[in-house]
Amino acid sequence: MASHDQDVTLLTFWPSPFSIRAKLALLFKGIDHEDLPQDMDNKSNILLESNPVHKKVPVLIHNGKPIAESVIIVHYIDEVWPGKSPLLPQDAFLRAQHRFWTDFIEKKIFDSLVRFMRSNDGGAAVNEEFIQNCLLLEGALAELGDEEEGPFFGGGSMSFLDVMLAPYAVLIPGVEQVMGLKPASREQCPRLHKLFGAVAEHPSAKVALPPIDKLKEYIQARYGSK
Ligand SMILES: N[C@@H](CCC(=O)N[C@@H](CS)C(=O)NCC(=O)O)C(=O)O
Structure with a gap:
Protein backbone atom coordinates (compact mmCIF):
# COMPACT_ATOMS: atom_id res chain seq x y z
CA MET A 1 0.00 0.00 0.00
CA ALA A 2 1.20 3.53 -0.78
CA SER A 3 1.52 6.85 1.07
CA HIS A 4 1.05 6.44 4.81
CA PRO A 15 -24.25 -3.10 -2.50
CA SER A 16 -23.88 0.37 -4.00
CA PRO A 17 -22.32 0.20 -7.48
CA PHE A 18 -21.14 3.77 -6.93
CA SER A 19 -19.33 2.84 -3.70
CA ILE A 20 -17.80 -0.19 -5.40
CA ARG A 21 -16.21 2.02 -8.07
CA ALA A 22 -14.54 4.27 -5.52
CA LYS A 23 -13.35 1.32 -3.43
CA LEU A 24 -11.99 -0.42 -6.53
CA ALA A 25 -10.07 2.68 -7.63
CA LEU A 26 -8.43 2.96 -4.17
CA LEU A 27 -7.53 -0.73 -4.12
CA PHE A 28 -6.28 -0.65 -7.71
CA LYS A 29 -3.98 2.25 -6.86
CA GLY A 30 -2.87 0.64 -3.60
CA ILE A 31 -4.05 3.56 -1.44
CA ASP A 32 -4.26 2.91 2.29
CA HIS A 33 -7.74 3.87 3.43
CA GLU A 34 -10.36 3.32 6.06
CA ASP A 35 -13.68 1.98 4.79
CA LEU A 36 -16.55 3.41 6.84
CA PRO A 37 -19.75 1.49 5.99
CA GLN A 38 -22.90 3.61 6.25
CA ASP A 39 -26.43 2.79 7.36
CA MET A 40 -28.68 4.15 4.59
CA ASP A 41 -31.74 4.05 6.87
CA ASN A 42 -30.03 6.06 9.57
CA LYS A 43 -27.55 8.41 7.95
CA SER A 44 -24.57 9.32 10.10
CA ASN A 45 -23.46 12.85 10.89
CA ILE A 46 -20.25 12.26 8.99
CA LEU A 47 -22.25 11.41 5.83
CA LEU A 48 -24.68 14.32 6.23
CA GLU A 49 -21.85 16.73 6.91
CA SER A 50 -19.53 15.50 4.19
CA ASN A 51 -22.17 15.28 1.45
CA PRO A 52 -24.81 17.83 2.54
CA VAL A 53 -26.09 18.34 -1.02
CA HIS A 54 -26.97 14.76 -2.00
CA LYS A 55 -26.51 12.91 1.33
CA LYS A 56 -25.37 9.86 -0.63
CA VAL A 57 -22.44 7.47 -0.66
CA PRO A 58 -19.73 7.20 -1.71
CA VAL A 59 -17.84 10.08 -0.14
CA LEU A 60 -14.06 10.16 -0.14
CA ILE A 61 -12.55 12.17 2.69
CA HIS A 62 -8.93 13.00 1.94
CA ASN A 63 -7.01 14.79 4.69
CA GLY A 64 -10.33 16.13 6.05
CA LYS A 65 -11.66 17.29 2.66
CA PRO A 66 -14.77 15.52 1.34
CA ILE A 67 -15.28 14.62 -2.32
CA ALA A 68 -18.66 13.25 -3.44
CA GLU A 69 -20.01 11.52 -6.57
CA SER A 70 -18.35 8.31 -7.74
CA VAL A 71 -17.18 9.58 -11.13
CA ILE A 72 -15.65 12.68 -9.55
CA ILE A 73 -14.07 10.56 -6.80
CA VAL A 74 -12.41 8.15 -9.24
CA HIS A 75 -11.22 11.09 -11.30
CA GLU A 106 -24.93 6.45 -15.98
CA LYS A 107 -27.71 7.64 -18.30
CA LYS A 108 -28.45 4.46 -20.26
CA ILE A 109 -27.06 1.28 -18.70
CA PHE A 110 -27.81 2.07 -15.05
CA ASP A 111 -31.07 3.79 -15.91
CA SER A 112 -32.44 0.88 -17.99
CA LEU A 113 -31.34 -1.65 -15.36
CA VAL A 114 -33.08 0.23 -12.55
CA ARG A 115 -36.22 0.73 -14.64
CA PHE A 116 -36.25 -3.03 -15.29
CA MET A 117 -35.95 -3.71 -11.54
CA ARG A 118 -38.79 -1.31 -10.76
CA SER A 119 -41.07 -2.32 -13.64
CA ASN A 120 -44.33 -4.00 -12.77
CA ASP A 121 -45.22 -5.19 -16.26
CA GLY A 122 -42.59 -7.95 -16.47
CA GLY A 123 -40.05 -5.52 -17.89
CA ALA A 124 -39.75 -7.02 -21.42
CA ALA A 125 -39.56 -3.66 -23.21
CA VAL A 126 -37.03 -2.13 -20.84
CA ASN A 127 -35.05 -5.40 -20.89
CA GLU A 128 -34.75 -5.03 -24.67
CA GLU A 129 -33.66 -1.42 -24.20
CA PHE A 130 -31.00 -2.64 -21.74
CA ILE A 131 -29.70 -5.15 -24.32
CA GLN A 132 -29.56 -2.46 -27.02
CA ASN A 133 -27.54 -0.27 -24.64
CA CYS A 134 -25.14 -3.16 -23.97
CA LEU A 135 -24.71 -3.57 -27.74
CA LEU A 136 -23.73 0.10 -28.02
CA LEU A 137 -21.22 -0.37 -25.22
CA GLU A 138 -19.88 -3.47 -26.97
CA GLY A 139 -19.23 -1.28 -30.02
CA ALA A 140 -17.34 1.22 -27.86
CA LEU A 141 -15.25 -1.57 -26.33
CA ALA A 142 -14.39 -2.93 -29.78
CA GLU A 143 -13.34 0.58 -30.84
CA LEU A 144 -11.45 1.73 -27.74
CA GLY A 145 -10.03 -1.46 -26.21
CA ASP A 146 -7.14 -3.24 -27.94
CA GLU A 147 -8.23 -6.89 -27.79
CA GLU A 148 -4.71 -8.12 -28.52
CA GLU A 149 -3.44 -6.35 -25.41
CA GLY A 150 -6.20 -7.65 -23.16
CA PRO A 151 -9.89 -7.70 -22.26
CA PHE A 152 -10.29 -4.23 -20.75
CA PHE A 153 -11.07 -0.83 -22.23
CA GLY A 154 -7.51 -0.18 -21.09
CA GLY A 155 -6.24 -3.31 -22.92
CA GLY A 156 -4.23 -5.40 -20.47
CA SER A 157 -4.84 -3.12 -17.50
CA MET A 158 -7.95 -1.60 -16.00
CA SER A 159 -8.73 1.95 -17.09
CA PHE A 160 -11.25 4.56 -16.01
CA LEU A 161 -14.10 2.98 -17.98
CA ASP A 162 -13.31 -0.46 -16.62
CA VAL A 163 -13.66 0.88 -13.07
CA MET A 164 -16.94 2.56 -14.03
CA LEU A 165 -18.29 -0.72 -15.43
CA ALA A 166 -16.82 -3.15 -12.89
CA PRO A 167 -19.82 -3.18 -10.49
CA TYR A 168 -21.99 -4.48 -13.34
CA ALA A 169 -19.91 -7.67 -13.42
CA VAL A 170 -21.86 -8.72 -10.34
CA LEU A 171 -24.94 -6.50 -10.56
CA CYS A 189 -21.54 -9.00 -26.68
CA PRO A 190 -18.40 -11.19 -26.65
CA ARG A 191 -16.06 -8.38 -25.57
CA LEU A 192 -18.29 -7.30 -22.68
CA HIS A 193 -18.52 -10.90 -21.47
CA LYS A 194 -14.70 -11.17 -21.56
CA LEU A 195 -14.35 -7.86 -19.75
CA PHE A 196 -16.73 -8.91 -16.97
CA GLY A 197 -14.90 -12.26 -16.70
CA ALA A 198 -11.58 -10.44 -16.34
CA VAL A 199 -13.04 -8.04 -13.76
CA ALA A 200 -14.24 -11.01 -11.69
CA GLU A 201 -10.67 -12.39 -11.69
CA HIS A 202 -8.95 -9.09 -10.95
CA PRO A 203 -7.35 -9.10 -7.45
CA SER A 204 -8.62 -5.59 -6.55
CA ALA A 205 -12.09 -6.28 -7.92
CA LYS A 206 -12.28 -9.52 -5.93
CA VAL A 207 -12.01 -7.39 -2.78
CA ALA A 208 -14.20 -4.50 -3.95
CA LEU A 209 -17.11 -6.50 -5.41
CA PRO A 210 -19.62 -8.10 -3.03
CA PRO A 211 -20.16 -11.88 -3.23
CA ILE A 212 -22.96 -12.66 -5.70
CA ASP A 213 -25.03 -14.63 -3.15
CA LYS A 214 -24.99 -11.73 -0.68
CA LEU A 215 -25.98 -9.30 -3.44
CA LYS A 216 -28.79 -11.61 -4.58
CA GLU A 217 -30.21 -11.68 -1.04
CA TYR A 218 -30.11 -7.87 -1.00
CA ILE A 219 -31.83 -7.56 -4.41
CA GLN A 220 -34.47 -10.11 -3.38
CA ALA A 221 -35.19 -8.26 -0.13
CA ARG A 222 -35.23 -4.81 -1.73
CA TYR A 223 -36.94 -5.47 -5.08
CA GLY A 224 -38.36 -9.02 -4.85
CA SER A 225 -38.65 -11.38 -7.82
CA LYS A 226 -40.60 -10.64 -10.98
N1 LIG B 1 -24.43 9.84 -8.68
C1 LIG B 1 -24.03 9.31 -7.40
C2 LIG B 1 -25.06 8.28 -6.97
C3 LIG B 1 -24.81 7.80 -5.54
C4 LIG B 1 -25.99 7.01 -5.01
O1 LIG B 1 -27.09 6.97 -5.60
N2 LIG B 1 -25.79 6.42 -3.83
C5 LIG B 1 -26.87 5.71 -3.18
C6 LIG B 1 -26.45 4.29 -2.83
S1 LIG B 1 -26.37 3.32 -4.30
C7 LIG B 1 -27.23 6.42 -1.89
O2 LIG B 1 -26.37 6.88 -1.17
N3 LIG B 1 -28.52 6.52 -1.60
C8 LIG B 1 -28.99 7.11 -0.40
C9 LIG B 1 -30.22 7.93 -0.63
O3 LIG B 1 -30.67 8.07 -1.78
O4 LIG B 1 -30.75 8.47 0.34
C10 LIG B 1 -22.62 8.73 -7.50
O5 LIG B 1 -22.19 8.43 -8.62
O6 LIG B 1 -21.92 8.65 -6.48
Missing part, protein backbone atom coordinates in the same frame (compact mmCIF):
# COMPACT_ATOMS: atom_id res chain seq x y z
CA ASP A 5 1.14 10.23 5.27
CA GLN A 6 -2.32 10.52 3.75
CA ASP A 7 -5.55 10.26 5.70
CA VAL A 8 -8.08 8.61 3.40
CA THR A 9 -11.57 7.53 4.45
CA LEU A 10 -14.28 6.18 2.18
CA LEU A 11 -17.94 6.26 3.22
CA THR A 12 -19.60 3.27 1.57
CA PHE A 13 -22.68 1.10 1.37
CA TRP A 14 -21.64 -2.39 0.27
CA TYR A 76 -9.78 12.70 -8.14
CA ILE A 77 -8.06 9.47 -7.10
CA ASP A 78 -6.49 9.21 -10.54
CA GLU A 79 -5.23 12.79 -10.38
CA VAL A 80 -3.87 12.65 -6.85
CA TRP A 81 -2.35 9.17 -7.17
CA PRO A 82 -1.47 8.74 -10.86
CA GLY A 83 0.95 5.97 -9.90
CA LYS A 84 2.40 3.61 -12.47
CA SER A 85 -0.86 3.13 -14.32
CA PRO A 86 -3.12 6.18 -14.67
CA LEU A 87 -6.76 5.22 -15.22
CA LEU A 88 -7.52 7.96 -17.74
CA PRO A 89 -5.58 7.85 -21.02
CA GLN A 90 -2.94 10.48 -21.79
CA ASP A 91 -4.55 11.38 -25.11
CA ALA A 92 -7.19 14.13 -24.80
CA PHE A 93 -9.51 12.59 -27.42
CA LEU A 94 -9.40 9.21 -25.69
CA ARG A 95 -10.04 10.90 -22.33
CA ALA A 96 -13.12 12.50 -23.88
CA GLN A 97 -14.23 9.05 -25.09
CA HIS A 98 -13.89 7.64 -21.56
CA ARG A 99 -15.99 10.52 -20.21
CA PHE A 100 -18.59 10.11 -22.94
CA TRP A 101 -19.06 6.40 -22.28
CA THR A 102 -19.04 6.95 -18.53
CA ASP A 103 -21.94 9.32 -19.05
CA PHE A 104 -23.62 6.66 -21.22
CA ILE A 105 -23.23 4.07 -18.43
CA ILE A 172 -26.12 -7.86 -13.93
CA PRO A 173 -25.90 -11.57 -12.90
CA GLY A 174 -27.55 -10.64 -9.60
CA VAL A 175 -30.54 -9.03 -11.33
CA GLU A 176 -30.61 -11.88 -13.87
CA GLN A 177 -30.70 -14.59 -11.20
CA VAL A 178 -33.18 -12.90 -8.86
CA MET A 179 -35.42 -10.96 -11.21
CA GLY A 180 -35.10 -12.76 -14.54
CA LEU A 181 -33.29 -10.02 -16.48
CA LYS A 182 -32.12 -11.34 -19.85
CA PRO A 183 -28.61 -9.95 -20.30
CA ALA A 184 -27.02 -9.55 -23.73
CA SER A 185 -25.73 -12.97 -24.76
CA ARG A 186 -22.09 -13.94 -25.21
CA GLU A 187 -22.73 -14.06 -28.98
CA GLN A 188 -24.17 -10.52 -28.95
